[in-house]
Amino acid sequence: MSHLGYPCLMALDRDHVLRSAAALLTRKSTATMDEVARAAGISRATLHRHFAGRDALVRALEALGIEECEAALDAARLDEGPATDAVHRLVREIEPAAGLLAFLYTENQLFEGEEQNQGWTRIDDRVAGLFRRGQRSGEFRIDLTPAWLTEALYGLLASAAWAVSEGRVARKDFTHMIVELLLGGALRREES
Amino acid sequence: MSHLGYPCLMALDRDHVLRSAAALLTRKSTATMDEVARAAGISRATLHRHFAGRDALVRALEALGIEECEAALDAARLDEGPATDAVHRLVREIEPAAGLLAFLYTENQLFEGEEQNQGWTRIDDRVAGLFRRGQRSGEFRIDLTPAWLTEALYGLLASAAWAVSEGRVARKDFTHMIVELLLGGALRREES
DNA sequence: CCCAGGTGAGACATGAATGTCTCACCTGGG
């Protein structure tokens, strides 16, 4: 049966393994294949049947991260309405993937290679485009470049994900904290 | 001579090795002891004469990072004047150490151990105290906790250091970008 | 019942990084 294509359970298992690995590696980026396997409730042998090796696993996680990121970008409808609201929607949509993104963000070996997954470039462009749109519409200040605002958003997402998993801040405040700091800043203001 | 204490050149060499290692590991956190040695212009044997092993090297880097951080905190005189200005001074003073801090920030194995260097706790407290002072004085908004503002500052420092080393943003804008985003946010405003 | 396919457990080899050691060099001070 299986030689007619991957079994129906395979995809579910694979996804489950991927989620477990993401959750574990987010906390302990140096976890061994054995730890990853046990975290997913399977044996190391079975883990190797799903992913050829650690490299393949990380690549699969990268693909998953890109996929969830682009799904969040789609769901946030970046082109609609005020850029401010679009940023808010984006952060809200991306929150579930923030842990995985934080892991991939620190896995800089992914980017030092000659061929980095161009999915990240696509994502960068879309996010930077959102900030550029906000600048053109007069919503965002123009002395901070879209590239920096994009990097800053990534950094805040990673910081918040890390802080939440450490219990230093409440998970329910995730979106509010990031959006308010990124857009509003820490200064108190009189107006509105 | 050397048995009377460490030779005078030892400290300089050790510091030079530490700086080189910090610069290299900031770019490539998985660099081997051999790469670290060659980056410092010494042999692996000599590197092992300075630091018992990779673990000792990372610990020394951690101590260096804490030291530079506290030196920056001292130089920024966090208790003087408006908190806004103190934040500005802090970022300016901490900029040279940002690369090293970014490396240590991702080296989360340092924190998962039972005994984390309490230097970080001291630093956290001082930074959070600065934000708390700004809130009490009415300069900073109170709906963002000092703990989150502290984490956000770390995240922005790491993001900026990484973006600068990747050439995505200009090094000369480092302090301005961080301070303006952290305090002012991305929104354009009419008033001053 | 029987068996094909997936699984877990574990043995085994491999490779890489590490830590330790020896030895020759060379350099500067006595």
Place this chain on the structure above:
DNA sequence: CCCAGGTGAGACATTCATGTCTCACCTGGG
């Protein structure tokens, strides 16, 4: 000149994660 101390080069053993393999199990469908 001589030599003590630091150094570089390299051999060597060790450790650990990884990748591959075999084998027994057991489970569900024919």
